Amino acid sequence: MTTATTTTGDRPAPADGEPVLEVRDLSVTFTTEGGTVSAVDGVDLTLGRGEIVGVVGESGCGKSVTAMSLAGLLPRSAEVTGSVELLGRQLRGAPPAQLRAVRGNEIAYIFQEPMSSLNPVLTVGRQVSEVLQVHERMSRARARERAVELLRLVGIPSPERRVRQYPHELSGGMRQRVMIAMAVACDPTVLVADEPTTALDVTVQAGILDVLRGLRDRLGTSILVITHDLGVIADVADRVVVMYAGRVVERAGVEELFVHPRHHYAAGLLSASPTPGRYAAADDRLQEIPGLVPTLAEQPDACTFADRCPAATDRCRSAAPPLAELDPGSGHEVACWHPRGSTPTTDHPAGEEDA
Amino acid sequence: MSVDPVLSEAPARPDGPDHASGSAAGPRRRVVRRLLHNPLAVASGLVLVVAVLVGVLAPVLAPYTAEATDFGATLAPPGTPGHLLGTDDLGRDVLSRILLGMRASLLVAVLAVVTAIGVGVPLGLVAGYFRAVDGVISRLTDLMLAFPFLILAVGLAAVRGASLGNAAIAIGIAQVPGIIRVVRSDTLRLKSLDFVAAAVVDGASDLWVLLRHVLPNATSVVLVQATVAVPAAILGEAVLSFLGLGIQPPAPSLGTMLAAAQPFAARAPWNAVMPGLAIMLLALSFNVFGDSLRDALDPRGSRR
Amino acid sequence: MARYLATRAWQSLLTLVLAAVVVFLGIRALPGDPALALAGEDRSPEALAAIRSEYGLDQSLPVQFWQYVTRMVRGDLGTSIRTGEPVSEMLRTALPVTLELSLLAIVIATLLGVLAGVVAAVRRGRPEEWVANGLALVGLSVPHFWLGLVAILYLAVATNLFPASGFVPLAEDPVANLHHLVLPSVILGTGLAAVIMRQTRSSMLDALSADYVRTAEAKGLRPRVVVTRHALRNSLIVVVTIVGLQLGALISGAVVTEQIFTLPGFGKLTIDAVFQRDYPVIQAVVLVTATSYIVINFAVDLLYSVIDPRVRVAGEAA
Numbered sequence: 001m002t003t004a005t006t007t008t009g010d011r012p013a014p015a016d017g018e019p020v021l022e023v024r025d026l027s028v029t030f031t032t033e034g035g036t037v038s039a040v041d042g043v044d045l046t047l048g049r050g051e052i053v054g055v056v057g058e059s060g061c062g063k064s065v066t067a068m069s070l071a072g073l074l075p076r077s078a079e080v081t082g083s084v085e086l087l088g089r090q091l092r093g094a095p096p097a098q099l100r101a102v103r104g105n106e107i108a109y110i111f112q113e114p115m116s117s118l119n120p121v122l123t124v125g126r127q128v129s130e131v132l133q134v135h136e137r138m139s140r141a142r143a144r145e146r147a148v149e150l151l152r153l154v155g156i157p158s159p160e161r162r163v164r165q166y167p168h169e170l171s172g173g174m175r176q177r178v179m180i181a182m183a184v185a186c187d188p189t190v191l192v193a194d195e196p197t198t199a200l201d202v203t204v205q206a207g208i209l210d211v212l213r214g215l216r217d218r219l220g221t222s223i224l225v226i227t228h229d230l231g232v233i234a235d236v237a238d239r240v241v242v243m244y245a246g247r248v249v250e251r252a253g254v255e256e257l258f259v260h261p262r263h264h265y266a267a268g269l270l271s272a273s274p275t276p277g278r279y280a281a282a283d284d285r286l287q288e289i290p291g292l293v294p295t296l297a298e299q300p301d302a303c304t305f306a307d308r309c310p311a312a313t314d315r316c317r318s319a320a321p322p323l324a325e326l327d328p329g330s331g332h333e334v335a336c337w338h339p340r341g342s343t344p345t346t347d348h349p350a351g352e353e354d355a
Numbered sequence: 356m357s358v359d360p361v362l363s364e365a366p367a368r369p370d371g372p373d374h375a376s377g378s379a380a381g382p383r384r385r386v387v388r389r390l391l392h393n394p395l396a397v398a399s400g401l402v403l404v405v406a407v408l409v410g411v412l413a414p415v416l417a418p419y420t421a422e423a424t425d426f427g428a429t430l431a432p433p434g435t436p437g438h439l440l441g442t443d444d445l446g447r448d449v450l451s452r453i454l455l456g457m458r459a460s461l462l463v464a465v466l467a468v469v470t471a472i473g474v475g476v477p478l479g480l481v482a483g484y485f486r487a488v489d490g491v492i493s494r495l496t497d498l499m500l501a502f503p504f505l506i507l508a509v510g511l512a513a514v515r516g517a518s519l520g521n522a523a524i525a526i527g528i529a530q531v532p533g534i535i536r537v538v539r540s541d542t543l544r545l546k547s548l549d550f551v552a553a554a555v556v557d558g559a560s561d562l563w564v565l566l567r568h569v570l571p572n573a574t575s576v577v578l579v580q581a582t583v584a585v586p587a588a589i590l591g592e593a594v595l596s597f598l599g600l601g602i603q604p605p606a607p608s609l610g611t612m613l614a615a616a617q618p619f620a621a622r623a624p625w626n627a628v629m630p631g632l633a634i635m636l637l638a639l640s641f642n643v644f645g646d647s648l649r650d651a652l653d654p655r656g657s658r659r
Numbered sequence: 660m661a662r663y664l665a666t667r668a669w670q671s672l673l674t675l676v677l678a679a680v681v682v683f684l685g686i687r688a689l690p691g692d693p694a695l696a697l698a699g700e701d702r703s704p705e706a707l708a709a710i711r712s713e714y715g716l717d718q719s720l721p722v723q724f725w726q727y728v729t730r731m732v733r734g735d736l737g738t739s740i741r742t743g744e745p746v747s748e749m750l751r752t753a754l755p756v757t758l759e760l761s762l763l764a765i766v767i768a769t770l771l772g773v774l775a776g777v778v779a780a781v782r783r784g785r786p787e788e789w790v791a792n793g794l795a796l797v798g799l800s801v802p803h804f805w806l807g808l809v810a811i812l813y814l815a816v817a818t819n820l821f822p823a824s825g826f827v828p829l830a831e832d833p834v835a836n837l838h839h840l841v842l843p844s845v846i847l848g849t850g851l852a853a854v855i856m857r858q859t860r861s862s863m864l865d866a867l868s869a870d871y872v873r874t875a876e877a878k879g880l881r882p883r884v885v886v887t888r889h890a891l892r893n894s895l896i897v898v899v900t901i902v903g904l905q906l907g908a909l910i911s912g913a914v915v916t917e918q919i920f921t922l923p924g925f926g927k928l929t930i931d932a933v934f935q936r937d938y939p940v941i942q943a944v945v946l947v948t949a950t951s952y953i954v955i956n957f958a959v960d961l962l963y964s965v966i967d968p969r970v971r972v973a974g975e976a977a
Binding site: 071073099100101102103104105108109111113116117118119120121122130131134135166168179182 | 869870871873874875876877878879880881884888889892893896966967968969
Binding site: 501510597635646 | 799910918953
């Protein structure tokens, strides 16, 4: 098994392909009985061809909502604004039929719980082949043959036998491979993997991540990995987007972020995790940062992390810092008034001192 | 870890019920508040209160006695002076008989449901709490289910004669399995909770734990089950009396009224229509109120 | 699965034996001398003695029970006091009527109930859900025998669209047979339809919020396919068990429905027997009902393990 430390070195340079997915100023609010709740606020995201981008953050930070909103998978109670462009085509607000043609075909999803995300009463073969029947207009027999090939592609042994089995007859890792086979059936441009390894054993996790990397290398699939696990990010991602309370707080190449985290939240995440390349133990996640994730609605005009931040000042509580590059051309962006590693005189982003 | 809370549950999620103590005043007040905010619950509740009052006061409210015949006005249509809802083939006042019949329906329903709760709750508690007797009680439940209430009533009528009491017993026994089932599963659930385990660790006897900790917390499921059982019992009484297996004529019962109306139904349809509407109104208000109560008790909010 | 089925089979058998004991003791609990009750009109000492030896009433209780069971297993259910006919023969003519009525009612109730339940769940919070919920509540609350009376009054008698009563055997004239059974089976099916609708709606709501439905949506399947192939398929598993559990209510309902539409079925036989104190018939009716309930629920368990792959394999693993 490849360890993360060795792969980090020979990873392709970030953003080596033209952008296939561009998200601009994406916001999502949910209407509930208690009023509206903002889940995602002004998120920008770019995914290049053949690139793996990791979106990391604590549970409730809006990363999954962002992922679901890409192909219009949010419930009706969600109001989505902003722009989601796939190869130049606007998806936000597109008619349902058009979105259905994109889902599972150009944008495909892998979900967290491979048990509950597979239909318990349909054979895995059926669940894989129905995607092909819908999008590739394959006959049932042809789709079934192709399903066998796909299961083999994702590393499922004796796929001829497996296609006839039901999800509960497979192990967790095998189920997740089935999910992946389903997702890549139509050779999607973008693969969204929402916590693809969270429910799995550490050894199984590594296998699944190998499969994802292999897909990118062989098929050129662009992959968005949503996770709370920095170990996963370190293992597969080229670039990282750190989200906190519905906003992007930092964006950088993976090594840059792990070596020089500029946002205090990102730094907190890293110190709460083992060093890059080693998987976080199950009980050693991100809880070490004191305080709770606020809901965005509580602080529209403030840095959402201010209450938990060791470097917070009055300014952090009165204005939200914009996401901007620290050093022009570096590609390392951070949304912080007092980024780490800066002297007070070179205060970011406008260089102001708020003594 | 689960998916983001926004997706997995409504952000404005009401807090779960407080199972930590027997006297859960907070949740109880919330249930009442939720009921008061539900127009259907308020309406059905009002109808129920009126129906129960009518049942209790029927002998006072009814303009005539059940057996008073007026041979001068047989099969009089509704609106006839002195007979608001008309009369039957013997000239008996339909309104009076409906009021008294509702009283009988409610009486049988209460007897049946009290019987069912009296038998079902202890069995359910024991089945859920002591694994050793669970199997025995399950077989007993299967056995009871194997005799549909009408067949049970037929058997009882054959052995002991048809009467109001036997009808109530047959209906009550038929409802025991349902009570056992909900109490058993709630007991299983409560048994696994910390406060019960804590009581056991403290050296409380099984009986004490069952009566002081499990039973009070199981009241809400029994209450919901009872609101389903009462309308079923009302319908059951009507069926048995209609067939002659329940309340015996000339005693007033909505079921016997329907049976008596059958031969004259074409000539005097009100005789056949009115008592049925009365049964439906009673059963419907219980069912609507029961649904509202279940919604109000459901920590997930209005769901089913 | 074999083990699961073996357990269920054993439990069913045990319940069956217990049911037989209950019926057996019930007959012995008759007031006075059971021989007198079983004798009917002819109460001469010779006739009573014959009955005592036929029913083994002069033997000890366990011996009597054994004789009773062996007679039942042989299909000898005794002789009707009223008609002198063998009870098994009376059942043979009555049961097909009830069976056909019940089957039709189940089919109608399942179609209506599942359809309304799916609509209510899919169109949640819209007028369609309110209508479906309201209809289900009325279906649960309406005394269906009264609905039958009203239907006869306003549909059969007034319009002559349907016959108000009577029965034509299926073999004789299938069209007339159906014509006679439409109204009774719709009436009998109302309560069951309401129960099925509520169960379907509730399971569908669960299914529609399940992760696998989100997966199906993420695959780009059409909503109709998501609802039918993914959500409904899972929901129906629960619905099947509900139909099994509602069998008792259905049998009770069939008795009354037959009485109202004067169908010469099992229910009519039962009620007539009660009023004529035809004990051998009552005993047979109670026993046959209990047996069919137990057997059919065992069959539902079998069916359940066929349609739910999880049960199938969980049992194999056990």
